[in-house]
Amino acid sequence: TPLKSEEAIRSAVKNLVEEVHVVDVHTHLFPPNHGKLMLWGIDELLTYHYLVAEYFITAPATITPEKFFALEKQAQADLVWDSLFIQRSPISEACRGVITTLTELGLGELVERRDLDGVRKWFAKQTPEGYVDKVFELAKIKYVLTTNIPFEKKETVHWYPKTKEFDTNRFHTGLRVDQLLTGNWESIKEALDEMGIEHTIEGVKKLLEKWITIIKPKYFMAAVPPTLEFPSDEEMSTYAPSTINSATLLRRVLLPLAEQHHLPIAFKFDSVRPINPALREGGDGVVTTKVSTLQKLCLNYPKVKFLATFLxxxxxxxxxxxxxxxxxxxxYGCWWYCNNPSIVEEITRIRVELLGTAxxxxxxxxxxxxxxxYKWKHSKAVIGGVLQDMYVKLFHAGWSLTREEIQRDVERLFGGAYEEFMEK
Ligand code: REL
Ligand code: ZN
Structure with missing residues (x-):
C-alpha cells in the first residue's frame, strides 16, 4: 500500500535507513585471531590518527610528536582526552564520534561524569570475540571488507606459510597493492624474497597470484599517487618488457591480473602521503588530481571493473x-576528509541526483x-535526511511509493548496489 503523506514517507525512510544492515566496503579491521592487529577499546579510539592530528594543533611545544609516540598507548590517550575532551568541548566530528560510540555502548553515565577510568574498567571486562559480536550487532553490519597488505610482514605472518582461519562470514578480504603504484620496489623485493620468487615483472605477477589464492580477496585496492597518470600505449612502447616502474606495474601486472582473475580494482584518489611525516598515519593530506586518469582506465579496460572514491x-x-x-x-563512500556531515550531505545529494541508487x-x-x-550512526543520519528529501520531492512530482520500494532502494545504497556491481 502506498504511503499517503509527506510525514509517512519521512518516517518510513528514517526508520528504514536506521534499521538497514550494511556492507562496509572498506575498513582496516582485523578479526580477533589476528591478535594485536585487531584494534579496539577506549585507548585505541582516543589515539585514532584523526584525534592525534587534532591534538597536535594545540599541543604544548614541549610535547613533540616524537615524544608523544614514545609514550605508552594509555598515556597518549590520557593526553588526548585531557586536551580535546576536558580542556575544550569535543565538538569536532572525530571527537563527537568517541562520545556517540560510548553512549551507544551504554556508557552514558560514565561519559556524563567524564570518568575515563570507569570507561577503561568496562572495556577491560570485554573479550575480543564477544566484543566483535556486540559491535557488529549495535552498528548493524552484515560484513566488512578488510585491507590486507601482502608487503607487510606483521600482517602476512598470519597467512603464510600457515594460514589462520578467517571469519569469512563477517570479514571479507581485499588485496591492497599501493606499493605497485608508488613503485616501492624495496618492499616488493622483500615480499618476493620471502616467497623465493625472482625479481621480475613476471615474478611480481606470480607473487600476487599466490596471494590471491591465499587470501581469496574480493578486489584489489590501491591509493593512486597524485603524480601517477595513465601511461599511454606510446609511452608503454618505450619501456622494455622487463622494465619495472609504476607505469609497467600498473599496465603489465595489475590490470592484466584484474582481468584474468575477474577481480575489480578499488582505487582511491587525491591523497598525498605524507604532508607532515611526524604525525605518521595522521600526516597525510589532500590534493586535487585528474579525474581523467580514471576515465582513461574505464575506457581502455572495459573488461575490468573499477570501484572509486575521491578525497x-x-x-x-x-x-x-x-x-x-x-x-x-x-x-563508493565519502572518504576520510569527506566523511564529515556537511560534505557527506552535499556529496550524497549530487550522487542521488545524477546516479539514482547506482x-x-x-x-x-x-x-x-x-x-x-559512530561512523555508521553519523552517516546514516545524514544520508537518511537526504533520502527523505528526495522521496518527498518524488512524491510531490506524482509518484506513489510503498515502504517495500523504499526499502529495496535503501538496501542498494548500503551494500546491495556494491554486490550487484561485483556480480555483474
Ligand atoms: O585506506 C587508506 O588509504 C586510508 O583510508 C587510510 O590510510 C586512512 O588512514 C584511514 O584510516 C582514513 O580514514
Ligand atoms: Zn582506508
Missing part, C-alpha cells in the same frame, strides 16, 4: 558524471572496531 571535495561532481558514463565504474553511499574506513558504531 577532494572538488572532484566529486566530475566523478559522478564519469560514473554516469561507464558501467564498469562504481563509486552507488555505495558510504564506507567506514574504521581502523578501530568500535568506530563502526
Amino acid at each position: 577532494a571535495r572538488v572532484n566529486q561532481h566530475e566523478l559522478c558524471v564519469l560514473a554516469n558514463k561507464f558501467g564498469n565504474l562504481h563509486i 552507488f555505495t553511499s558510504q564506507h567506514s574506513d574504521a581502523r578501530v572496531l568500535d568506530q563502526l558504531i
Whole structure:
C-alpha cells in the first residue's frame, strides 16, 4: 500500500535507513585471531590518527610528536582526552564520534561524569570475540571488507606459510597493492624474497597470484599517487618488457591480473602521503588530481571493473558524471576528509541526483572496531535526511511509493548496489 503523506514517507525512510544492515566496503579491521592487529577499546579510539592530528594543533611545544609516540598507548590517550575532551568541548566530528560510540555502548553515565577510568574498567571486562559480536550487532553490519597488505610482514605472518582461519562470514578480504603504484620496489623485493620468487615483472605477477589464492580477496585496492597518470600505449612502447616502474606495474601486472582473475580494482584518489611525516598515519593530506586518469582506465579496460572514491571535495561532481558514463565504474563512500556531515550531505545529494541508487553511499574506513558504531550512526543520519528529501520531492512530482520500494532502494545504497556491481 502506498504511503499517503509527506510525514509517512519521512518516517518510513528514517526508520528504514536506521534499521538497514550494511556492507562496509572498506575498513582496516582485523578479526580477533589476528591478535594485536585487531584494534579496539577506549585507548585505541582516543589515539585514532584523526584525534592525534587534532591534538597536535594545540599541543604544548614541549610535547613533540616524537615524544608523544614514545609514550605508552594509555598515556597518549590520557593526553588526548585531557586536551580535546576536558580542556575544550569535543565538538569536532572525530571527537563527537568517541562520545556517540560510548553512549551507544551504554556508557552514558560514565561519559556524563567524564570518568575515563570507569570507561577503561568496562572495556577491560570485554573479550575480543564477544566484543566483535556486540559491535557488529549495535552498528548493524552484515560484513566488512578488510585491507590486507601482502608487503607487510606483521600482517602476512598470519597467512603464510600457515594460514589462520578467517571469519569469512563477517570479514571479507581485499588485496591492497599501493606499493605497485608508488613503485616501492624495496618492499616488493622483500615480499618476493620471502616467497623465493625472482625479481621480475613476471615474478611480481606470480607473487600476487599466490596471494590471491591465499587470501581469496574480493578486489584489489590501491591509493593512486597524485603524480601517477595513465601511461599511454606510446609511452608503454618505450619501456622494455622487463622494465619495472609504476607505469609497467600498473599496465603489465595489475590490470592484466584484474582481468584474468575477474577481480575489480578499488582505487582511491587525491591523497598525498605524507604532508607532515611526524604525525605518521595522521600526516597525510589532500590534493586535487585528474579525474581523467580514471576515465582513461574505464575506457581502455572495459573488461575490468573499477570501484572509486575521491578525497577532494572538488572532484566529486566530475566523478559522478564519469560514473554516469561507464558501467564498469562504481563509486563508493565519502572518504576520510569527506566523511564529515556537511560534505557527506552535499556529496550524497549530487550522487542521488545524477546516479539514482547506482552507488555505495558510504564506507567506514574504521581502523578501530568500535568506530563502526559512530561512523555508521553519523552517516546514516545524514544520508537518511537526504533520502527523505528526495522521496518527498518524488512524491510531490506524482509518484506513489510503498515502504517495500523504499526499502529495496535503501538496501542498494548500503551494500546491495556494491554486490550487484561485483556480480555483474
Ligand atoms: O585506506 C587508506 O588509504 C586510508 O583510508 C587510510 O590510510 C586512512 O588512514 C584511514 O584510516 C582514513 O580514514
Ligand atoms: Zn582506508
